[in-house]
Each structure stands twice: as C-alpha cells, then as structure tokens.
Amino acid sequence: xxxxxxxxxxxxxxxxxxxxxxxxxxxxxxxxxxxxxxxxxxxxxxxxxxxxxxxxxxxxxxxxxxxxxxxxxxxxxxxxxxxxxxxxxxxxxxxxxxxxxxxxxxxxxxxxxxxxxxxxxxxxxx
Amino acid sequence: xxxxxxxxxxxxxxxxxxxxxxxxxxxxxxxxxxxxxxxxxxxxxxxxxxxxxxxxxxxxxxxxxxxxxxxxxxxxxxxxxxxxxxxxxxxxxxxxxxxxxxxxxxxxxxxxxxxxxxxxxxxxxxxxxxxxxxxxxxxxxxxxxxxxxxxxxxxxxxxxxxxxxxxxxxxxxxxxxxxxxxxxxxxxxxxxxxxxxxxxxxxxxxxxxxxxxxxxxxxxxxxxxxxx
Numbered sequence: 091x092x093x094x095x096x097x098x099x100x101x102x103x104x105x106x107x108x109x110x111x112x113x114x115x116x117x118x119x120x121x122x123x124x125x126x127x128x129x130x131x132x133x134x135x136x137x138x139x140x141x142x143x144x145x146x147x148x149x150x151x152x153x154x155x156x157x158x159x160x161x162x163x164x165x166x167x168x169x170x171x172x173x174x175x176x177x178x179x180x181x182x183x184x185x186x187x188x189x190x191x192x193x194x195x196x197x198x199x200x201x202x203x204x205x206x207x208x209x210x211x212x213x214x215x216x
Numbered sequence: 217x218x219x220x221x222x223x224x225x226x227x228x229x230x231x232x233x234x235x236x237x238x239x240x241x242x243x244x245x246x247x248x249x250x251x252x253x254x255x256x257x258x259x260x261x262x263x264x265x266x267x268x269x270x271x272x273x274x275x276x277x278x279x280x281x282x283x284x285x286x287x288x289x290x291x292x293x294x295x296x297x298x299x300x301x302x303x304x305x306x307x308x309x310x311x312x313x314x315x316x317x318x319x320x321x322x323x324x325x326x327x328x329x330x331x332x333x334x335x336x337x338x339x340x341x342x343x344x345x346x347x348x349x350x351x352x353x354x355x356x357x358x359x360x361x362x363x364x365x366x367x368x369x370x371x372x373x374x375x376x377x378x379x380x381x382x383x384x385x386x387x388x389x390x391x392x393x394x395x396x397x398x399x400x401x402x403x404x405x406x407x408x409x410x411x412x413x414x415x416x417x418x419x420x421x422x423x424x425x426x427x428x429x430x431x432x433x434x435x436x437x438x439x440x441x442x443x444x
Contacts, residue, residue: 143303148300149306151303152300159230160231162231182303182304182307185311
C-alpha cells in the first residue's frame with residue numbers, strides 16, 4: 091500500500107487519520123507544520139501528501155511552493171483537505187491546481203474518512 | 217575571484233544536482249543574478265535561513281562564466297513573515313514575484329528591487345487591503361515600463377472634470393467621456409493619480425473608500441498591464 095504524509099496541525103484529528111489509514115493498510119507519517127513536512131518528505135519520500143492549508147507559521151501555500159521547487163518531488167500527488175470553505179477556495183483553486191499541482195481539493199467538514207481513504211487510493215493508483 | 221556583496225531578493229529557486237540549488241535573485245546593483253547555492257539541498261529546514269522567499273538578504277557571490285555565479289554566503293536582513301501567515305497574502309506575494317520576474321530583463325533598474333521590497337512591506341502589514349496592494353503594484357509596474365496613462369486630459373485633450381463619468385480608452389491611454397455608462401469618476405482617477413504619484417500602499421489605504429475604489433479599478437490596471 092502507500093506511504094502517506096499528512097500535514098495536519100490538529101493532533102487529535104491527526105491521530106484519527108493514523109488509525110484509519112494504518113487500518114486500511116497504509117504507512118502514515120504526520121507533520122504539524124510546513125517545516126516539519128519538508129523534512130519528512132526529504133526523509134520518507136511519500137507516495138501522496140494529504141494536507142490542511144491553514145498551518146501555523148508558514149501556511150500551506152508556502153509549503154507547496156517550496157515542495158514543488160524540487161524536481162524529484164514534482165510528481166507526488168497532493169490532496170488538500172481543508173477547513174477553508176469551497177466558496178473561499180474558488181479564487182485559489184485554479185492557481186493551486188495549475189501552478190502547484192494540487193490534484194484534489196476537499197472540504198474537511200464534509201469529508202468522511204472512507205472518502206478520504208478512497209481518494210488517496212485513487213491518487214496512488216493514478 | 218572578486219567577491220561581490222549586495223542586498224538581494226529571491227525570485228525563483230530550482231534544483232541543481234543532488235545537493236545544490238540554483239537561485240535567481242534580484243539585486244539593486246547587479247540586476248538579476250543566477251547563482252548556485254552549494255550544499256543547501258539537504259539542510260534540515262528549507263523554509264528557513266538566508267535563502268527564503270519574502271526576505272531581503274545580504275549576499276556575497278562570485279560572478280561566473282556563462283551567467284551562473286556562485287553564492288558564497290547569505291545573511292538574512294529582513295524576513296516578511298506575515299506574508300506567509302495568511303493564504304491570500306501568500307498567493308498574492310507569489311503572484312507579485314512571478315509577474316516582476318516576467319516583466320524584468322536581466323539588468324532591470326534598481327527601482328524594481330525597491331518595488332519588490334515595498335510590495336513585501338505592504339503584504340507584511342495585514343491592515344492594508346490586498347486590493348489596494350494589487351492596484352498599487354500594477355500601476356508601479358506600468359510606470360516602470362513607461363506605460364503611464366494620461367490622468368490629466370481625456371482622450372479628446374480636455375482636462376478631466378470632477379463631475380464627469382468616464383470609460384478608459386486603451387488606444388489613447390486616456391479616459392474618455394461616457395456620461396451614461398462610465399465606470400469611473402473623479403475618485404477613481406484621484407486614486408490612480410496617487411498610485412502613479414509614488415504613494416505607498418499604506419498611505420493609499422488611509423484614503424476614504426480606497427479599498428472599494430481599488431477593487432473597481434483592478435480590472436482596468438490588470439488589463440493595462442497585460443496589454444503592455
């Protein structure tokens with residue numbers, strides 16, 4: 091199965107993701123900040139990144155620009171699962187997908203664990 | 217070889233081999249310089265230190281053959297940390313860097329460095345609305361490129377009047393009278409004059425209704441920038 095990196099500042103929610111994704115057969119790495127996430131990508135080379143955009147310190151957009159500036163990480167799919175409402179995301183959607191290679195954008199309050207797992211599976215298979 | 221020292225702002229970064237990075241930096245004295253930063257590919261936090269975006273650093277470098285020099289050292293002078301705190305500000309910050317990179321030749325005037333530094337300062341001040349920063353930035357870019365519209369006379373050569381409504385004529389780079397359908401009035405034109413007059417976004421943000429006026433002017437200045 092896949093090597094999944096979660097960038098999630100909410101530790102409680104992060105713990106839930108670890109349990110659910112490990113149960114589904116994936117290997118899970120957690121990072122709470124953009125800085126931690128860059129180090130984890132460097133060390134673990136995940137197959138897919140699932141991230142919140144609202145992070146303490148450097149936000150998710152800053153992470154994505156840094157992440158995509160490395161050629162060897164350019165093909166790692168990124169799923170955004172965020173509390174930012176779809177209406178607010180509308181302005182950023184095109185830039186995130188076109189410039190930063192985000193493959194899927196999900197609204198966290200409406201995303202079930204089952205749906206998140208199946209989206210990760212689809213991205214890994216793609 | 218002679219080492220050169222200058223303030224610099226990063227415009228772009230990319231990989232070079234296993235451990236190095238190639239940075240394109242904007243400097244006031246040497247224009248755009250492309251430099252190899254050796255051994256920074258595997259540093260622990262790539263989002264920190266003297267090669268971070270939205271920062272001004274003092275760099276020491278050696279000019280190289282073929283246009284690619286070597287970065288010897290960096291010392292962070294100022295990091296505009298609030299730019300990376302809010303998503304909308306961060307996205308605008310990257311957009312500004314991208315547009316400035318695209319709009320400038322290899323040896324742009326020092327004013328482009330000042331423009332980028334001022335843009336970072338404005339983005340770092342969370343009290344300044346983004347619409348104002350956008351309009352201000354586009355007008356500065358237009359002015360540096362030599363594309364200032366006529367803000368004194370209309371397309372017929374008559375002085376712009378405070379009680380008229382206007383549209384903008386891209387052909388004549390001036391406002392044209394349009395009593396029934398004109399989108400712009402004296403307040404819009406005044407804000408544009410202040411933008412082209414070199415006022416900072418901070419000053420512009422203190423003008424009454426400037427945020428609303430800026431959002432109405434944004435499509436116009438964006439079109440002007442795209443056309444020029």
